[in-house]
Amino acid sequence: MADALKEKILRQLIADKGREVKEATPKDIYYALASIVNEEVKQQWFRTRKYYKDEKLKEVYYLSMEFLIGRLLESNLLNYGMLDEAKTALEQMGFNPQEVFAEEHDAGLGNGGLGRLAACFLDSLASLNYPGHGFGIRYRYGLFEQRIIHGNQVELPDYWLTDPYPWESRTEEEAVVIQFHGDVHMYKRNDGTLEFEYKNTDKVMAVPYDIPVVGYENGTVNTLRLWSAESIFSNNSDRLEGNKQFYRDLAHEHSIEQISGFLYPDDSSYEGKELRLKQQYFLVSASIQNILKHFKTNNRMSLSKLAEKVVIQINDTHPSLAIPELMRILMDEEGFSWENAWQVTTKVFAYTNHTTLSEALETWPTDMIKSLLPRIFMIIDEINNRFCQGIWFDHEELRDKIPELAIIAYERVHMARLAIVGSFSVNGVAKIHTEILKKKEMKDFYTLFPDKFNNKTNGITHRRWLMQANPKLAELITDVIGPQWIKRPKQLISLLKHSSDSALLEKFNQVKHENKRELANYIKQHIGITVDERSIFDVQIKRLHEYKRQLLNVFHIIYLYNELKENPNQDMTPRTFIFGAKAAPSYHLAKEVIKLINTVASIVNYDPSVKDRLKVIFMENYNVSIAEKIIPAADISEQISTASKEASGTGNMKMMMNGALTLGTMDGANIEINDLVGDRNMFIFGLSADEVLEYYQHGGYHARDLYNTDDRIKRILDQLNQGEFGVHNIEFKDIYYNILYHNDPYFVLKDFEPYLETHELAERAYRDRMTWLNMSVTNIAYSGKFSSDQTIQEYATEIWKLKRK
Template identity: 50%
Template sequence: MKLDEKKFTKDFVSEVKATYAIDVKDSSPLEQLMALGNLIKRYDSSNWKNTSKKYRQKDDKQVYYFSIEFLPGRLLKSNLLNLGILDTVRAGLSELGLDFEKICRSEPDPGLGNGGLGRLAACYMDSMASLGMAGNGNGIRYRYGLFKQVFMNGYQVELPDDWLRNGNVWEIRRENRACVVRFGGHVWLQPQADGHLRPVYDHTDDVLAVPYDVGIVGYHNGVTNTMRLWSAELPPSADQTFYSQAQRDRIDQITEVLYPDDSNAAGRSLRLRQEYFFSSAGVQSIVRHYLLDHSTLKEFPRKVAIHINDTHPTLVIPELMRILLDECDCPWEKAWQITTATMSYTNHTIMQEALETWPIDMFKGLLPRIYQIVQEIDRRYRQEKLPIFGENTVDKTAPLGNGQVRMAYLAVIGSHSVNGVAPLHTELLKKDVLMDLYRIYPERFNNKTNGIADRRWLQLANDPLSKLIDSKIGKDWRSNPKQIQTLSAFENDDKFLQDLEKVKIENKKNLSKYVKDELGITIGTDAIYDVQIKRLHAYKRQLLHVFEIIREYLDIKDHPQKKVIPRVHIFGAKAAPSYHYAKSVIKLINALADLVNSDKDIGNKIKVVFIPNYGVSLGELIIPAADISEQISTASKEASGTSNMKLMTNGALSLATMDGANIDIVRAAGKENEYTFGLTADDVYGYYRRGDYHSSDFANKNPELQRILNTLIDGTIPGISTEGHEIYDSLIRYNDEYFVLADYAEYVQKQKQISQDFTNRKQWEQRSLANIAASGTFSADYAVARYGEDIWQVPYDRILK
């Protein structure tokens, strides 16, 4: 949009006065944020309105992306960048004597996601809008986020993430689009005069689903798509009766918090309620919108694509069937053809515990009509496939089995497309996790490697680097990310490489200031910033990184005069509240940090920084400062990863196993520009097949490793008597499920190589440049374009070069 500084400052001053009845000089940063957000929404309102109008007038096919998580991060800068008015607004606020960055920091991170799954969904929403693709998000408006993480005596403590305390300036409540979602009660099928069976509901537990829409602004193209988030509220009472507080609390619970503790039956039941709530509300909304302009359902799959982002929204399949059968009088065969042609499913994991299952008794009691439909899907599936594939294969793949409703299997059976998110992951789905379903539906399986929104992770997170790139190759890369590959021409340009190093040091200064201000730890900018930021899980092997820190610490204690390259080991990670082992690893990291950071013999040679409450905004601060990107999951366990792409884009070199999208990154940037190590997926599966992995053998053959293991239990690291023994036993007594000890020696070798290589500054910057130049291929724009072309058949406007 076109906006000059004078008009903006006038509009902003008027907005503050109109909203708060005060002058700008008397307003707080939060008030300035709210006024600025309202003003930007007004600037963008015609785009949002016209986008929706255009889609409807052209009768474009639309994709609806269902995800239980969206992790958009702060939207102020993103919206300003995409509208093309970031510099204007920054200058205008400065002219008014206001601190733009302080205003930005007053915006809370929306508590709508946990990690990679939610951030991927947000990146894809950004790309859909920026491509001019008719894309809609569908999720839950959580009152509280996952949790606010604080450390007390080194332990993770979960506090409420009250991100909506002051409201969300970007959302619009649309009560006139609300719908009712039914739970529980009794349902029976009553024959009608025409022979149809009509469901009759009795004593249901009804919930009103109210949508809150957030505009997703496209990059410089006048497009604003919609992310719709549903809030659970009390339904209007027809007979004017009053609801009890218990009834109110039961409904509020549905959208109160992301991922309620599912270690007990009540928590699992609540999570199932959440999943059906947003799946049902979303599908009802889609069908209602479609029927405004279409008199029959014949065109439904040609006008609507519904995407299931991991298993959580799988209930969209029986919910669409319910609406088609019960409300639109479709015969089963037609309803099933419409449903499978509409649905597509992305699998994000090979971890069995993440392939959701629900006890049949719980499912049937909570969702009686949906269970009836799943039963019929199961019956027809068995009837059709049994003669072809045999009882054993059909039993292993049917939606109902072993007393469980198996969501991943239902998602595959009810969709026309099933994709993994990196080539290795997709192959493992075919050969292992969903092997039998791949035999039955080979044509459905395909790969779509993940991508990231480089607008946020480079243009916004690393403005100094973005401007340096502009100075060398112009700005075309901002719209066509693969054009960044032309930077390779400057690999021998000494001045450019020095400028690249200066940018990294500037970003390190920003992070070091935050660490000093918030944690009281002083870190130098001459050190290697060794970064591991991701969810805390045993398979992601933060433990391997910890062992390297212990090794470095012991080596310096043994050889205090030895010259070393300084290291700052940086962690950011949350553990699920009920994941005891992961929380023990957090305690270990914090105890080790206390030991290392306070040891005068160590000084500034090693620092350990565990930044609490990691999220999008902290990622934007940490990632541009990173030298090393730790991507050290057990080979075959990480579906793709996206932090690897974000760190690569900002010039970090990967220390990586050949797992997930690490393989693609190594191929794109060149193996000589990364540090690869460890068992391959074939090696891991070989151990599984033979059953001959013995972790104690690796410890017994390596005195250094044995010494490190002993520090967990001999008091070297104070304050971890319980956690240290637990972790030690997991590795030795319980045979090291994720092969930490098997990969230790080669991991250490690569870490030593990193310290040596870091001293050759020109070569290091050349390798950093190689990563930046190769990163464009991992833009979410290309990933979403592939989804649009291959799976959704949804057109888009922007031509990608």
């Protein structure tokens, strides 16, 4: 098989580049192999689409602003059953497979957990033979490429499309027109009903690019459709370069291209906010138009029966405008009455909430939506009026709460409220998150719509995060319990029978050590720092946000450094602290924490008195591919968010599946990990969610009291304030003042002592290797519960009502 693939690669190389293998670069080989995989995949892709059409299956469409799909060549080879033979063929040709795979740019289509979850869900939908597809935007530039210069985050454009992207297919014949601004004209029909006409609009073409989503060894290939914004007149040959109109057209085209230009453009200005709103409507309008066209083509049914064949999942609030957009098309273009259109709409949409943070619950100025989307605003306004009237007449007890429930209130349109009112299902993403939504954040909505609310704990695809990222561990697991776990990840529980087998634990230890050595080599090669591969690899990799408390982690590092400076001969297990994080460009405090981590690293890593017992590594430009290197090597998984703030988390699941032990708060999915493995197999500390919410209700606690009574805390904060860490004594004053003068809003100081104590427990446990390895294998055994296959199975049966292919 490898020999046959090798011959195909050689032929493709000549066809593509006119080169023999001895002249080829790893990039040449990457494109040749991708072409071969594409040819195989396209046949299954066609057959899958034909099957869905012939069988008239109900299909789910997953609308998301992010799809963090990572590199696809290795993933597609794995799912297509060609990975082992591909690696062998590449090695026979004298190429390192990982170097060939690394030629692919990470697709710049996401930022963090939201986008990676969407990618895992698409993988599971295809691997479980469910008809499900993604809709997103084909951003020409990703979030940004992060560079660390003098410790500071610097944002550069992430032009991930510099080289041709082999997995996408442009489908220009399915382009649709999106309309912004303009005037709405209202007429009365003969029957007394109203007719609306939309005139003088700015028109934008949405052109689809399709990416195949390959199921695992099952012949199913679903679709991720990404929309690119283009001018309707971009191919108009009548324009003359000397004409002033040409230059106006150029400026107009540039503004259009910006719609699919950047993921999350800076929204600190009015123009930036409007561009974000444009992006959201562009995504949903293109997608809804496409879904309805697909429905009409494949089903000889009235659109009144749309919900029998279509379900649309809104991933977070960003695509909430899909609800009024479907209403607009049904009423204005298909002739539905309001009542009939609303009945269809509310049977089609389901909404996933991802946050309890009030600042993350999107709102838009009413004037902005009125100006940019006048017809959509009229529909939202009518939805709001009818909803509020319903509360007034049917729920007297909630009349006083109408301003807190209204979709339009205080000159803002509240997107989460629109999503709740217009959907038949509202789900949280972890048990505690869903309970907080029901009992606190969305309590009144839960009173109104108790049957809508449900929980679907997030998941991760074990194919990428174990089989692909950690093939040595996957192979060992198969040797021990057989291959059944690959198709049924809950079968990992069979490892429990072997969790006390010392010979087996030693093999697990060897795999972990080899992964740590590979990461240590990568760090040495790319960062220039030597780390001890026998040290504890303590990992915190996630978006930089105050509630995720990277600051608590770095305070602990400063504490350990202070301890070693005072007592250089103390007995301390060497530790390597590894961070990966991007901060939003306008998030000053988050960027200051990145600066602090790098400043502490520059001091700790080069202090000879520390004797290499502490190392701090910040992995620049953290992305999926870097995560795949870090996660298999992690010993400790830092999941230390302020309790009640993290909706779920998925990094906790990925590291658990790879044998890292969770050190964290009882927050998000940590609670469900704890339900499975128990206190003996993870390290829990800190305030509970109820305690945090109680503090918030009563104005917090007095951070200065801890500063005045705990010498360790006082010393760390004084070091920041007085410039001991940093070139200037004003460098980290904002962190200092935020904690002491804004009263430590995320309880960093309050949880500091229990965090230190828990780390000491973890260090002692790490020294007892057999006990640690037993805990590690126990975590892997229970991790199958968090496969996204399980999550998608629950969505498919309980919300979407899908049938398998």
